[in-house]
Amino acid sequence: MQFDFLPGERLLWQGRPRRGLVLGARDFFLIPFSLVWCGTVVAGAIDVLGRDGAFMPKAIMALMLAVGLFILVGRFMVDAFVRGRTHYAVTNQRIVIFRHGPFGSIVSLNLDRLPALELKERPDRRGTLRFSATDSRRLNNGIWMPALDPSPQFLDIEDARNVYTIIDSQRSAAR
Numbered sequence: 001m002q003f004d005f006l007p008g009e010r011l012l013w014q015g016r017p018r019r020g021l022v023l024g025a026r027d028f029f030l031i032p033f034s035l036v037w038c039g040t041v042v043a044g045a046i047d048v049l050g051r052d053g054a055f056m057p058k059a060i061m062a063l064m065l066a067v068g069l070f071i072l073v074g075r076f077m078v079d080a081f082v083r084g085r086t087h088y089a090v091t092n093q094r095i096v097i098f099r100h101g102p103f104g105s106i107v108s109l110n111l112d113r114l115p116a117l118e119l120k121e122r123p124d125r126r127g128t129l130r131f132s133a134t135d136s137r138r139l140n141n142g143i144w145m146p147a148l149d150p151s152p153q154f155l156d157i158e159d160a161r162n163v164y165t166i167i168d169s170q171r172s173a174a175r
Contacts, residue, residue: 006093012166013090017083018126018156021076030071038068088154090166092173095131097152107152111171119164127160128153129167 005011045061085101095114097107114131121127132151149155157163 005091009091009093011089011091012170013088013163015088015154015157015163017086017088017154019084020080022079022083022156034068034072038065038072041065041068083155086155088157090163090170092170095152095154095167097154109152111167114167114171117164117167117171119160121160125159125161126156127164128155129157129160129164 041061041064045065048057048061081101082099082103085099085103087098089096089098092111094111095109097105099105109131116130116132118130119127120130130151130153132153154160154163
């Protein structure tokens with residue numbers, strides 16, 4: 001990862017989100033939902049394709065099947081792809097979230113102006129740090145693909161509590 005340091009800035013921590021397939025609590029609902037969706041669409045598609053008729057019902061079934069397959073499998077692939085191209089850094093002045101590739105972006109937040117600092121940690125010491133005062137996952141791609149959640153976060157990082165402590169102490173010092 002490379003980004004430009006500000007004058008007087010020094011790197012305190014850098015890391016990356018977990019790679020590969022990651023299942024979360026939301027998937028206990030989304031996977032059965034997508035299986036029911038796909039099963040219903042496949043049954044409907046078999047019925048529609050078995051008939052002679054217009055193109056439109058067949059096109060609608062194909063679209064619904066594509067959506068179902070994306071919800072069932074594709075979202076995991078997109079999420080893994082985005083996480084594989086994401087890097088995080090903490091300096092003595094800011095946090096930086098750098099993502100390269102098709103969903104590329106750079107988010108830089110000054111430590112003295114962070115709206116919130118929330119830690120969700122698992123027993124294996126991995127966790128997520130969120131830097132937003134609101135939980136926007138309910139309204140966007142965050143529920144389907146956490147790596148595309150627009151809320152600034154360090155998603156599924158190792159030793160999350162240590163990173164939380166670094167950020168919190170630097171934030172206190174910056175104020």
